[in-house]
Amino acid sequence: MASVPERLIDAATRLFAAKGFDRVAVQEIVDLAGVTKGAMYHYFGSKDDLLHEIYGSLLRMQTERLDHFASGSAPVAERLHAAAVDVVVTSVDNFDQARVYFRSADHLAEDKRREMRAERRRYHERFRSLVEEGQAAGVFRTDVPADLTVHYFFGTVHHLGQWYSADGPLSAKQVGRHFADLLLASLRPVEGSS
Amino acid sequence: MASVPERLIDAATRLFAAKGFDRVAVQEIVDLAGVTKGAMYHYFGSKDDLLHEIYGSLLRMQTERLDHFASGSAPVAERLHAAAVDVVVTSVDNFDQARVYFRSADHLAEDKRREMRAERRRYHERFRSLVEEGQAAGVFRTDVPADLTVHYFFGTVHHLGQWYSADGPLSAKQVGRHFADLLLASLRPVEGSS
Amino acid sequence: MASVPERLIDAATRLFAAKGFDRVAVQEIVDLAGVTKGAMYHYFGSKDDLLHEIYGSLLRMQTERLDHFASGSAPVAERLHAAAVDVVVTSVDNFDQARVYFRSADHLAEDKRREMRAERRRYHERFRSLVEEGQAAGVFRTDVPADLTVHYFFGTVHHLGQWYSADGPLSAKQVGRHFADLLLASLRPVEGSS
Amino acid sequence: MASVPERLIDAATRLFAAKGFDRVAVQEIVDLAGVTKGAMYHYFGSKDDLLHEIYGSLLRMQTERLDHFASGSAPVAERLHAAAVDVVVTSVDNFDQARVYFRSADHLAEDKRREMRAERRRYHERFRSLVEEGQAAGVFRTDVPADLTVHYFFGTVHHLGQWYSADGPLSAKQVGRHFADLLLASLRPVEGSS
DNA sequence: CATGAATGAGTGTTCATTCAT
DNA sequence: GATGAATGAACACTCATTCAT
Known part of the structure; x- marks a missing residue:
């Protein structure tokens, strides 16, 4: 036990x-x-401590994995795709943890909330730097701020807990791939723009 | 007063x-x-009634506006783009209402929750039918289920409340346009597929 | 109406x-x-006034009827029997009023409670004087205080509301007669005592 | 303490x-x-639980005592008399408990009310079977249903709380004996009936 | 290490009554 | 005569947390 x-x-x-x-x-x-x-x-x-623990462990794990995916040697589009799939898959694999994370973030006491926000910002920035890398390399569009793209995608991930069900027709990996495909497609440089 | x-x-x-x-x-x-x-x-x-009222009025308004945008005569891509911009703009214009909507949906009592879920499903389906219309017309990719695309985009909208600030660099309309651009770009048919 | x-x-x-x-x-x-x-x-x-009104009207009615039955010219045993039947029958005929009377007496405010208690005492004393009349006439036993007999019988009447149902096998009159019979029987002088 | x-x-x-x-x-x-x-x-x-506890403990005690008195070997009239005295005495000895019992029975929540009603019915039936035993043995009148006799007597007992005072002239035992005497007297077979 | 009795501030809700209209 | 919005005090109940054992 x-x-x-x-x-x-x-x-x-x-x-x-x-x-x-x-x-x-x-x-x-x-x-x-x-x-x-x-x-x-x-x-x-305290009860808050429990939340903090749950909250933090998923975030730490996903940050580590993002670092891993982001620091590879493959082309940036492939790395971003892999990272995007992974965050969906790990969110689904730890569905309860993710739901807690998504819906109860604001319930932490002030000091712990700050700590968590910093951690989340790091995650966000790591992801954003991948997008910026692609923009610099000319493979991603530049007319949409990288920042906004990250919010765009993470809203999607956060929302998983409100509709995804393991009993549904799609596996976590399938959903992850579709979402990553949509993300990458939306980042393709716009035709006719420099 | x-x-x-x-x-x-x-x-x-x-x-x-x-x-x-x-x-x-x-x-x-x-x-x-x-x-x-x-x-x-x-x-x-009850306190629940207040939530229900707040929750419902935004949802009704957005449903009406979606109907308006969806039933126009412009090409489907334009109609979807306009609807996507609009849902972002109205969510920001009614920011507090939207935040309530996004974070407190689960707190309704059972009967009202069912009612709201039905209303939300109608909204979701209306949006999805726009995507399906575009797929049927050959202007949107078909390899990603329309359902998933809707979840994809609505996650983004729901997430607005967690980061958007009127004091930031971008207006609601700018954010709405960027998000709509990303959505439309991600729906472009994939080259080399039928 | x-x-x-x-x-x-x-x-x-x-x-x-x-x-x-x-x-x-x-x-x-x-x-x-x-x-x-x-x-x-x-x-x-006030709400109390309503109770007072309901409470009082049955009590006044039963007091009047008791006066009527008690003041007849028949033998005292017959008059007591008739009065006993009557209080059962009128309690059942005005069942809701009687139930209010029986269960909510204590809820009146102090001044009205005093008034009602005085009225009830008059009723009680009128009934008791009938018993005493029978005792004086030698037709009722004297080893049980008249007072106690009245409490004995009125407990029975008050209790009606807790079990009697018009749908049951016995009519109000039948119940009233049985109870009056039991009362009169219990009042018969004890053999071998003076 | x-x-x-x-x-x-x-x-x-x-x-x-x-x-x-x-x-x-x-x-x-x-x-x-x-x-x-x-x-x-x-x-x-809950507050209800307190009532339930108070209510139940007197009822259980009286049920046990009734069983004890009823199952003796004395003539049935003596056993009924003793049981009748006892229920008056124990009701007075536990006066507050009894008053709660008498006046607040209806305030229990549905499930507990059912439970208590079943317990009370058992008590009622145990008492009634004593009366029926006497009727079968020919020592009690049969023209009044045993059921009615029990209601008759228990109304009296329930009513105690509305008038009895320890400061009055009669002890609990004296009142109990008087009431039991009246009960037994009322049950004597009617002269001239079979 | 672990218990569970006890705290006390706080919760949503009810309701008899009043009063301007 | 009659309305119904508004009051404000009271209600039963909850709960994270503490602490003597």
Whole structure:
């Protein structure tokens, strides 16, 4: 059986994903984890801490993977495509974590929110630099700010939790590929512009 | 001075947008609106009702506008482009309403949630039929399901509330145009495929 | 159609009987009566007033009838029997009123409660004097205080509302006769005592 | 000092008896018990639960005692007499509990009300079977349905709370004996009937 | 390490009553 | 006579957190 902190994180992830942070009582979490409240407060300083932990671990993982994909030697379009597919796939593979991440970001206390925002900005900037690299290389259009393109794509990823279902017709990888295809297609230089 | 129900809706919209439904006390709403709790419950059956009202009015407005844009006589690509710009612009023009809409949809009680979901599905389907029309006309690619394209774009729109600021460098219309450009570009038929 | 005050009394009687005074909102009463709150407060000073009215009218009616039965010229046992039957029958005929009377007596405000208690005491004493008359005449036992006999019998009557149903096998008159029979039987002088 | 749940039950019993369930605020109960609301809700799921507990414990006790008295080997008239005295005495000994029982039965939530009604029916039926036993043995009259006799007597017992006072001239046992005497006298076979 | 009793501030909601119209 | 918007105090209940054991 998993350790107490792990069981707590798992329980919290499931519940936060299903009902949203504010709708989950600490009592529910410890009940689902099969421990007592005292135990929870032994390992975690607060309910916020649980959210922070869940929130951070996915973000860290995706940042690492983005770094990996971005730093390859393939052409930039291929690297961006691979990174785009990957963020969709890992978001689906960790669906509950991702849903928590997508819907409960604002519920963190001020200090932790700042920390998370910084982390997210790093992720955003890493992604953006890939787009800018492509623009500099002349393979991506330049008439749309790279920044906006990143927001454009990440809205899509964030929205996954509101409609994607593993029972649906498409696998995570298929969805990821389609989205990456759409992204890359939208970045093709516009004909007739310099 | 606006009527009591209007003041309540305004206050609730501002607060729900800023802090999320669950973080706003009814007392805060009535204080901001300058009325008493009793007055609020005279006009609205519950806190949920306020959310439902806010939620519904933007959705109805956007549905009407989408119908208007979709039913024009211009080429389908132009109609889709105009509709895409419009949904961004109206989301920004009613930024607080949109933020409420984007982040608090799941907080409605079961019956109202069903109602809203049906309304949202209608909107989604109307948008999708535009994409399908373009696919049938041969001007949009067919290798990505129309459904997925709609999710793709609406994620983007939903995400606006998380980063857009009126104080930033781009106007709502500029952002809308860029996003519509990206959408249309991503839908161009793929070279070398039938 | 009945007058507004009558409709209000009827509605209040039905609702108080069914749910108890404290569980009925003034709004429910006026809705059932088909009038507005303002109208109610025009005719009645308070919700308490409605209860007082309902409460009092049955008590006055039963007091009058008791006076009538008690003051006849028949033997005292017959008069007591008739009075006992009558209080059962009128309680059943005005079942809702009686239930209000039985269960909501304590909910009156202090001044009206005193008034009602005085009225009830008069009723009680009138009944008791019948018993005492029989005791003096040697037809009723004297080893049980008349007072206690009256409490004994009125508990029975008050309790009607908790089990009697018009759909049951016995008519009000049948129940009344059985109860009066039991009362009279219990009052027969004990053999071997003076 | 008594345990927290005990103190809460005691306080609730006193207050419910004095003012009726709906007129007692949870805050009053916890104040009287010297604990906080949180503590109350730690031990009892709701205000209803308190009522249920109070209500049930007297009923259980009286049911047990009735079983004891009914199952003796004395003549049925003596057993019924003893049971009748006992229910009066225990109702007076637990006067507050009994008053709660008598006046607030209808305030329970649906599920608990059903449960209590079943328990009360068992009690009623146990008592009735004593009457029927006497009828079968030829010592009690048969012209009045046993069922009705039970309602007759229990109305009397329920009514105790509305007039009995320990400061009055009669002890509980004296009242019980008088009432039992009246009951037994009323059950004597009618002269001249078979 | 872990318990679970206890806290206390806060929640959404109800409702008898008033009063300007 | 009658309306219904508005009041404001009260209500039952929740919950993250603490702490003696």
